[in-house]
Each structure stands twice: as C-alpha cells, then as structure tokens.
Amino acid sequence: MIVKIDQDGCIECGACEQTCSALFVVESGRKASIVEKYRKNTPDIGDVPDTLIGCVNDAVASCPVQVISTG
C-alpha cells in the first residue's frame, strides 16, 4: 500500500503522528511527513509495510482535514 500526504493542506495538528508514529512525523512548525525509513523519494509519499496498514488507516481516519490518502 502507498500513502500520500497532501502537505499543502496539512494543518500540523499532529494527530497522524500520535496515531501512527511508526510512519508519520510532524516536527514543530513543519508539515506532516513520512518517516525516512518508509519514504519513496519525497517526504510526502510512503511505502506502507503490511504490518503498518492498520495503523496507517487509523491515521487516515484521524486527520481532521482529510489530507492523507492511500492507494
């Protein structure tokens, strides 16, 4: 599964990191990103291992502005 963050729409609330810190990081004053380990070339796109699919889906649901998508 691939996950993408529309960083332009991110309001830096931190919910995705709180829900799934294995894959998302929200540094102070910056838009949410994929942790380096699972990044695909750019910080807004990640390759989700099977073991983290549940946690990523929870993070998608946690985002108040729905800018995280999977495919």
Ligand code: SF4
């Ligand atoms: S939950 Fe959504 S708005 Fe909040 S930091 Fe993550 S991507 Fe940004």
